[in-house]
Amino acid sequence: MNGFDSYRLRHRADIARVILIVAFVVLGGAFFRTQVIQHSKFQLKAETNRLRPIPLTPPRGSILDRHGRIIAENVPGYSVKLLAPSTDSLRAVIAMVRRFVPVDSAQVSDIVERFQRARYQPALIFGDASFEVIAKLEEHRSVLPGLVIQAEPKRLYPAGKSVGHLAGYVSEVTEADLSADKYPGAVLGSIVGKAGLEREYDDTLRGNEGVHYIEVNARGRLVREGAASAALPPTPGNPITTTIDLDLQQFIDSIWPAGVRGAMVALTPKGEVRALYSAPTFDPNQFVGGITSAEWRKLNNDPARPLLNRVIQARYPPASPFKLAISAMALKRGLVKLSTRMPEPCRGGMRLGNRVFRCWKKEGHGSLDLIGAVAASCDVYFYQLGLQLGLDAIIQDGIFMGFRDKSGIDLEDELSPIWPSSKAYFDRLYGPRYWSPPGTTLNFSIGQGENTQTLINMVKFYQGLAGPGVALTPYIVRSSSGKGRSLGLTPKELDALRTSLIAVVERGTASANRRADLAVAGKTGTAQNPHGDDHGWFIGFAPADKPELVVGGIMEFAEHGTTVAPYVVRTLRRYILGPDAVGPVKLGVLLDESLTSRDTAPRPLELDPDSAAARAATDSIRRAEGNQ
């Protein structure tokens, strides 16, 4: 064949050689680009391929009481997690786990849900596994691919349920929290504080998460732990020291009558919170390592609402303790002195227009001066005092004294009290002609009506009375450095009010609690509850001449304040006189009719502090006012 002579062949061979060399240079160039120029990019990709970051939980800061006793601390615990390539294989491994340790089906669906939220992270199986569980799982590790067991600090509340509402609880951050950026710096899987101090001081307590890497294969199975990259150790959270007296806190828990809903809070005259207790309480330890959905449902569906912190999240009509506020307003405005008597003596009631407003004591108190009226909690006296003040003055002074504002305690989710901004509030609520200003005035004079307060806000007011007339913002950790609200009372007026409060315990409605060794000043109250038995109040402080502690208590359905008074007085004695001064608690007290002297008030406004509808209605009005 022509064309195969050596000259032409050599020519073609040269062309072929050039083509071959060019082709190989192109191939080599492609490799050079990938391997040398883009090396770091692919190196990174290779590592993200096979290295899975596992977050390391930092130890949370401890919460200490004022003497350094532990409210919350960390103890070593173990978490069990599973790495899985798919939901199906996760379920298969969980089925395997269930052969060795019990996992109920509700937990399984929780686990699968957690896995689906973050597929590249190991799904949490047990947040707080016992040593037996760990031992069993380790024994069968070979048939449990993807098993990750981590030593993790876990939260412990040695005082258990007595510090439930105070400490709050911790749990895994939810996706909703993350998208709302409620916990800056938290990532999926972080343990965050959900209530109480754990929530309020989460930033301080939480610390920073560490990370370590585990190597996985293409199917997402664990191959090596702690491979390749160095781990970043977690930064522990900072401890917080509180103003709490753990002894007192536990004492309140120990004397609180079983099954009674209510709350108690103790403040020093400087605004330091010594105890904060709400009942029914819960044990924050049950949240550690993830609460089971059954337990969570139980806590949430309980009609007694154990998760509600009744110190700051429940509003009650302030009732008779509010008479001190009315007295203060009247003293301040110079309407009365301690010895002032009202024109009309108490005959068990008072006529206003065509209605009769009753005093709680049907037989009447007769003619009383201010001290006597406070001591006996005479409604008729305060009706008249209220009318002298007038509704506008009451509303105005109430705002001035802080009855329209939160106490400002360093706990989240405190409810605002309900207090009108002006008379226009009633016009909007009922219509201008459908409410009676004098009737409303009478209601307000005895702490009823469109006025509901949180326990902490009322105790804050009494703390102002006990101290130099400034209601300081209560605090547990962070001192608000004397920030407070002056009640605008002169020392003389304060003395007068204290004298009347002493009279309550010395010879008035709480006289059953009088003891020679400690002079207690205080005020009982009965908050009318249209939904059942009335709520009982008692707010007191001691020693009466030089107060060291202000304690307020409320018991729902306790019928009247005299029921609550013994508990508050005991708490005061325990704090001031020490454990020996407090005898054994008489459990019968709550039901003992002989101790009670009736303390009622006229027709209350149908405002239930626990009724969501009522709260919504009043809140919307508040908002409308706020917008003006």
Added chain:
Amino acid sequence: MRGPAIDRNLVVVSLALMLFGLAILYSAGQTDVPTRAAGMWERQIVWFGVGIVACWVVYNISLRVLEWVAPALYAFSILLLGVVLVVGTGAGTAESSHSWLSIGGHQIGQPSELAKVATVLMLARFLSGRKEAPRSLWDLVGPALIVGVPFLMVLKQPDLGSALVFVGVFFAMLFWSGVRPRMLFLMATPGISLFLAFNTLAWSAWIIIFVLILIAWRPYVWDWTTFLAANVAMGAIAMPLWTRLAPYQQNRLLTFLNPEADPRAAGYHAIQSRVAIGSGGWFGTGYTEGPQKRLAFLPEQHTDFVFSVVGEELGFLGVAVALGLFLTLFLVLLRIARRATDPFSSLAVFGIIGLFFTHVFENVGMTVNLMPITGIPLPLFSYGGSFFIICALCLGVALRVAYDSRSSGYLDS
């Protein structure tokens, strides 16, 4: 009297590539996750033995015998391709295709591999039998038929990668037989037209350029009308053709253009291979130590993506050595082709170059996303019996051609 020595260069470079390949195949089996690749290197040693025997046998057969047997071999391979279209089974990356011939459940080989070498011999015989190198399209009808029949049958399996090899062989051998490069270019234009047809503007521009080229080169009337018609036709059928492709083929082409479009599924091979190679850097992660391979991120690491193991574990230097060996192999073969005693031998060896080169360029190119992913093995590296034996046969042919030219007194010049 001692006969001329065997071509030592070809033996050395082939053995070097085989041993290199075996070492990589061994490493491919060293994973932390059990994969099919685990014991493959041992089985490959057996194939080495079989292949070397086959090579030796062919080495002892005269090229005249091969020339004589070529039509029968060609007819037989076409027959096998027909059979496999009816009863073929899939394997490896192409589970659903009909490329394997099985007897009693044992896959005994891919007839397309045999068809490749049979086509090389048949085309060599056809072209060497002509007086002149083909000058017009009419002259190319014969070669086109010889290659086109197995090409279409392999395409039908479907095995796009092997089909491409026939195209490579076709162009290589026509070039070697003396067909003018501009003619080869014109023959390639329908392919360019097909590719550009997905963008109307680009295609229109191409047609204008093409017409200008035709005016400049002035081929035979019959030729240019045919080429023009083919280009226009390709533009017209591109879309219907595309829709007729199997979804996996469409995906492969699409992911070649943009691997990140579907990183978990179709683009997975392309991305993981490049990640493994790219993480190798200059010196690699160390022999048998490549994490991507060890942890099974690298797919098909013993067959189609065996070269990625080279890239990951031995780095750019290892790649350069491997590519250098392949280039040396081609240059050695090229010299053999040039010095062959007769056109048939020369064309056969150059056809083997075309066959090997298409495999190497496509296989190595796809590991760095230079080429679309097709299931095509790397000669002397990838695990596989039938393909290795075919490679050994081809080397046997080349050794024989080298022997013949030496014994006829062809000396270095």
